[in-house]
Amino acid sequence: MNIDFLRRCGSATLELFFAGWGMDSRPFAWAADSPHTAGCDFAVCYDYTDMLLTSVGQACADISGYGEVRVRAWSLGVYAASLVVPGLGCKVSKAVAINGTLWPVDDELGIPHAVYDATAASLSAESLERFNRRMCGAHKPVFEARRPLRSVDSLRAELLHIRDCAVDRSRPQFTGWTQAVLSSRDKIFPVANMRRAWPETPRLELDEPHYMPDIPFVTAE
Numbered sequence: 566m567n568i569d570f571l572r573r574c575g576s577a578t579l580e581l582f583f584a585g586w587g588m589d590s591r592p593f594a595w596a597a598d599s600p601h602t603a604g605c606d607f608a609v610c611y612d613y614t615d616m617l618l619t620s621v622g623q624a625c626a627d628i629s630g631y632g633e634v635r636v637r638a639w640s641l642g643v644y645a646a647s648l649v650v651p652g653l654g655c656k657v658s659k660a661v662a663i664n665g666t667l668w669p670v671d672d673e674l675g676i677p678h679a680v681y682d683a684t685a686a687s688l689s690a691e692s693l694e695r696f697n698r699r700m701c702g703a704h705k706p707v708f709e710a711r712r713p714l715r716s717v718d719s720l721r722a723e724l725l726h727i728r729d730c731a732v733d734r735s736r737p738q739f740t741g742w743t744q745a746v747l748s749s750r751d752k753i754f755p756v757a758n759m760r761r762a763w764p765e766t767p768r769l770e771l772d773e774p775h776y777m778p779d780i781p782f783v784t785a786e
Contacts (some may be wrong), residue, residue, distance in 0.1 A: 585640030
């Protein structure tokens with residue numbers, strides 16, 4: 566897993582965003598200049614081919630020195646965050662899950678097994694285009710302008726590793742989520758499954774597809 570610090574100003578507060586499958590930091594580079602990051606550092610985690618946090622161009626990342634960490638995670642990044650955050654040794658003041666669950670491959674609580682497996686098995690440049698259309702809906706032009714630079718092979722490896730991790734439900738997971746954001750027009754994570762996955766967590770439901778241009782601050786005040 567990569568962590569890319571897009572804003573580093575020596576702040577005691579870190580906005581830590583876990584992107585979805587197939588991403589790099591390109592789609593979120595705009596957030597480094599957002600008012601939401603003006604008083605804090607901002608980093609994007611992506612590429613869940615493994616679940617070890619490594620700084621881009623550096624050795625293992627250490628964020629334990631931050632006095633406050635605000636976690637936001639989107640799509641399959643919600644699951645990745647749930648595995649990584651417990652080992653970071655930091656105080657999480659807020660954790661928002663956006664269009665994802667703690668069960669990435671699950672017929673009732675996540676992406677149905679048949680859909681997930683078919684996506685991995687048939688992955689190609691053409692099928693990725695179809696996936697992006699389903700993911701983005703009317704927002705696809707915005708996504709295309711910020712499109713990540715990842716190979717199809719790396720995306721397939723990422724999908725398979727997440728599926729392998731998800732088989733082991735004994736792994737410790739972060740459970741301190743303070744809000745779940747659900748999109749009613751999500752064609753990746755069925756909204757009914759997400760509702761079942763967050764029964765006790767305060768939820769906000771939006772009339773949006775899986776991808777929204779203002780991720781990672783879709784619920785920021």
